Amino acid sequence: MRRPIRTSAPVGAALAAGLLLAGCADVEPLPETAQGPRPTAAPATDAPASARTVGGPGTACALPVSFGVAEKWTPKAVEDPENPEFAALTRQGPATVRCEVDAEPAGHVGFLRVWTAGKGPARTVLEGFVKAARNTSDVAYREGGSGAGPVTEVTYAVRDELTEESKEERAFAVTTPKGTVIVHLGGLDTAEHRAMIPAYELARTTLKAL
Template identity: 45%
Template sequence: MTMTRGTRRGRVPTGLAALAAVTAAAMPLAGCSSSAGPAVSSSAPAKAAEKPGTDEDGTKTAGTETAVAAKGGRLGGASSACELPVTFDLAAQWKPKAIELEPDSVLADLAEQGTVRMACEIDAKPAGNIGFLRVWQGKPSEDDPQAVLKAFVADDPNAGKAAYTQVKAGALAAAEVGYTVHSELMGESKSERAFAVSTPDGPVVVHLGGMDTEEHTAMLPAFELAKRSLKLA
């Protein structure tokens, strides 16, 4: 059974959509729980660069290996800030918070994308960057990780230039996508990245945005740390 891609995001009021375009990269969603994250130590992330991929038309994209951030804690277990179907290492000083929105919340539509719903938001501001690593979870289905990512990207009307690769997240088979998102308010496009895995409890997508491409690139080591250290919970 293949899950049907959600379409509720297309019905978000124009004013809210404009606000979301600015706040999604730089601010947490309102109405979230305030669970405290694990204590972490300070460490500057290493430089990062985009990894190679394949565009939707099959064209290879060039790039170099991404550095890995210093570990500052672990997320996903029952005693952590966000209980998830997977666990992974957090970059030092990044602060996680579980997303718990009421169904009738004005921001509920923004917490759904493709076939997944936002479950956890990890703030990079304490580490000196503007952006979030967000974890999304879906219901069990027969969709493979790449199908989940394609639905995720397709549900963002401003997304483009998607390049998909087959990768490993820890020891798990995974798919990864690098793409751009155009902001009408900022008047430019910025890079975003996500990877997806399948679990017995449904697919999990880990997504990295950022205020702009420069911030996104600076945060890639945290994304890479999460991917390399990921395990089933």
């Protein structure tokens, strides 16, 4: 099993710096993730106004969907994500990362990352994505809708091996004619994650299939 992306740094910067070490592609197999209660949600916050969109023609990332990007958040395509040499950084389970939207210009530490996978039920693809993560707990799924069709959303916690602390993460998946798309929100820690939820909700509520 390959180590997934668990960093607050951009994927592109990691690739450019040559951070793929010889032993990081082989890790111990993970136990099956147990379903648990949904992590505590952040206080309700109005979604920010969309300054622009990403995913459509002429935008920073070519994707099967488009969605609104929060003000000052900066999207950038991940270069050469299919390169097998960087699979430990660019792949997680069935999905390959295509685009990352950096929150740093807006004053946060984290990214919205967009992943794509082959055709299949959104729930199945999202479950494979989460199971490929490391040290997950409190995994909870729910079904919803979007402008691109039905979506499956997941919230879960990830335990950091260095700090021995857990942080919240979430993602949603939608099936399109061009394959399944996953939009994931991490963050440096739970506080940063919760502060960025409005941008995540903006992406989900403005999602459109292309």
